[in-house]
Amino acid sequence: EVQLVESGGGLVQPGGSLRLSCAASGFTFSDHYMDWVRQAPGKGLEWVGRARNKANSYTTEYAASVKGRFTISRDDSKNSLYLQMNSLKTEDTAVYYCASVAAGYWGQGILVTVSS
Amino acid sequence: SYELTQPPSVSVSPGQTARITCSGDALPKKYAYWYQQKSGQAPVLVIYEDSKRPSGIPERFSGSASGTMATLTISGAQVEDEADYYCYSTDSSGNVVVFGGGTKLTVL
Numbered sequence: 001e002v003q004l005v006e007s008g009g010g011l012v013q014p015g016g017s018l019r020l021s022c023a024a025s026g027f028t029f030s031d032h033y034m035d036w037v038r039q040a041p042g043k044g045l046e047w048v049g050r051a052r053n054k055a056n057s058y059t060t061e062y063a064a065s066v067k068g069r070f071t072i073s074r075d076d077s078k079n080s081l082y083l084q085m086n087s088l089k090t091e092d093t094a095v096y097y098c099a100s101v102a103a104g105y106w107g108q109g110i111l112v113t114v115s116s
Numbered sequence: 117s118y119e120l121t122q123p124p125s126v127s128v129s130p131g132q133t134a135r136i137t138c139s140g141d142a143l144p145k146k147y148a149y150w151y152q153q154k155s156g157q158a159p160v161l162v163i164y165e166d167s168k169r170p171s172g173i174p175e176r177f178s179g180s181a182s183g184t185m186a187t188l189t190i191s192g193a194q195v196e197d198e199a200d201y202y203c204y205s206t207d208s209s210g211n212v213v214v215f216g217g218g219t220k221l222t223v224l
Contacts, residue, residue, distance in 0.1 A: 101149070
């Protein structure tokens with residue numbers, strides 16, 4: 001059974017930092033491109049960024065809204081994906097999903113609230 | 117920046133056919149995927165690579181693509197199909213992933 005479990009969410013002040021983790025199991029993590037997707041309260045899905053696999057040199061891509069502030073990394077030895085979020089803004093408040101969007105694998109999501 | 121455009125809402129009666137469209141300039145060259153999201157739940161993939169259906173997805177869900185438009189069709193929509201539906205694809209470079217704005221399907 002495919003499982004993606006996010007952790008590390010919570011309340012943070014504007015300008016602060018937070019690191020999300022995602023533990024994967026039930027599929028060959030190292031073969032897959034992995035994504036972070038977020039959903040603000042009452043809004044649609046927004047792609048945050050992607051980490052490609054080893055065959056594609058682990059390169060990353062980001063949405064314009066987070067580029068320069070967020071960093072995605074992965075550790076295939078631990079079947080884990082990470083999202084380092086810096087300079088957080090109130091508009092970053094959302095449920096953050098770890099996913100392999102093309103494969104259809106999603107976690108249950110974790111809430112990040114940016115508020116003073 | 118690249119955008120995928122969906123209608124905000126579609127409404128059908130039970131048993132009717134629901135069609136949800138997604139338009140984007142790169143769709144002639146890039147696959148469209150479709151996700152279903154029910155309230156409070158993670159999205160579920162219902163169509164991938166324009167027209168393929170994952171295992172476990174009912175046959176009433178189908179997808180097609182022509183030119184700059186992709187279409188999700190639910191033949192004989194059921195009340196349990198009420199949900200938000202999102203298309204997803206990439207820009208022409210393949211580097212940027214984009215979700216459409218979502219379509220709320222009402223079946224009543």
